[in-house]
Amino acid sequence: MPRDNVARGASDALVRLFHVSKSYLAGSFALRDINLELGRGEFALLTGPSGAGKTTLLRLIFGAERPSEGQLLVLGRNISRVGGHSVAPLRRRIGVVFQDFKLLPRHTVEQNVGIALDVMGVPAREKRARVFAMLKRVGLEARRAHHPLSLSGGEQQRLAIARALVNRPQLLLADEPTGNLDPDLSIEIMELIAAFASSGATVLVATHDHGLLRRYGRRVLRLEAGELVDDGVSGAQP
Amino acid sequence: MSLPFAQTALRTALSSMRASPVTSLVAVATIGLCLLLIGAFVLLVANMERLLDHFGEEIRVSVYLSEETDIEAQQQLAARARIAPGVLEVELLTREAALERFRQHQPEHATLFEGFGESPLPASLEILLAPEQRNEQGVAILVESLSGLPGIGELGYGHEWVSGYAHVVSLLYGAAVALCCVLLPATFLIVAGTIRLSLYARRDEIEIVRLIGGSRGFVASPLLLEGITCGACGGLLGLVLLYLCYRLLLPAFEGGLSLLIGTAEPVFLGIGAACGLIAAGALLGLLGATIALLQDELRS
């Protein structure tokens, strides 16, 4: 048992993985024996080629998948074994920006952000104020009555971020948040995320954008074929 | 359930019903028709039972006293009957009183016994049994305890017809229960189907809500509310239909109905039973929605 790893870990780590493996199909591993810690307030980038397991790692952290092996501690809870419904309270403390945004198409921009507060039971008045402030921060306040499908890709991306941040999560996970955006827009999005990180939250962003890695890469975790091959400060990466 | 939570749930439920008005209407109509049928049986049985109670109060067992008994002996027998098991009231009807009553009740034959110096009718004890004794067994017990006493003649009572009627009431009651057994599961399934369609229509949405931390209750409550709302609307519909039938169709069936409930004035469901019908609809809707959610949970 990797007890010694637990003992060595920084006491304020928000996320810890011990020998975590994930296998969707018997015999093949999407992730293999990952050991990893993310401290409070840390801003880390997760990189690697397509199919390396970035999305899988993020999904494990917010409890959308369960590890096939190993232990996973998130915000002080061991979620390796928790059942489907008991991850809900944990998810309310984690903001997630999904690769495909996962916006609610039949709801307005305002409602899409508001739902993150609805699930927490925030009263209507407070909710309105917080949603409006958040939309203002991402520059969507004028679009608040629109539906997501009428927004541009960059606007949808900002909406997804607004929803992830509105309940001030302790941990933000973003899956390729600049995926299909042009470089200017990518920087704009990353500035939003970096600003949130500097407010003390822990942030993990999956990306394979080298420009972003050079610019924001304080700590870069590199996955290849499901294995964590590098964990260090970027800049040297081609 | 906190207020914002309930507001969100209600808003979601209503918008979901608005998004699929046809399925919602089918569910409402199904529950409405189901409850109309059940309500009609309840109404019929309630009216018949009411009549049965009414009969019960009218039933007197008449114990005829033989000619030789004098008034003193008759009073002693009445006193003896009062302490017989299951007896509520005993009225002594002397021969003169019997004649007087006959004349009052059948004035058209009032002259029939004229000219008799003395009443030709026998004296009798008119015995009212306690409600739980108003059946063959109760009468048998009474006969047992009175027969053999000197002066006791024959017993007469209109009991057979009443017990036949009670039998019809219990048959109808059984038919109503059987009807419920058939209708209720069918209705559950239709409501469950409606909720399942809502669930499918909102599947992606529900998945997203789960991913951002929506609890089980948060996801389920709009669907349960939708079931309850459909159910209560169905109950109301059933009640309105039942009332319309009662008002519009009843006069057409006057003849047939009088066979069943005699000359008694039919009454509609009381406020309690009417609310009960709506509540039954809401309960049906809630159970249907619960079934749909449980099925869904088992599958995923």
Ligand SMILES: Nc1ncnc2c1ncn2[C@@H]1O[C@H](COP(=O)(O)OP(=O)(O)O)[C@@H](O)[C@H]1O
């Ligand atoms: N739901 C799934 N079922 C089966 N295999 C999957 C599933 N999700 C991901 N995989 C596989 O796991 C590996 C890692 O995928 P993923 O985590 O999406 O990588 P990345 O996000 O780095 O592109 C891939 O080989 C992918 O095909």
Ligand SMILES: [Mg+2]
């Ligand atoms: Mg991915």
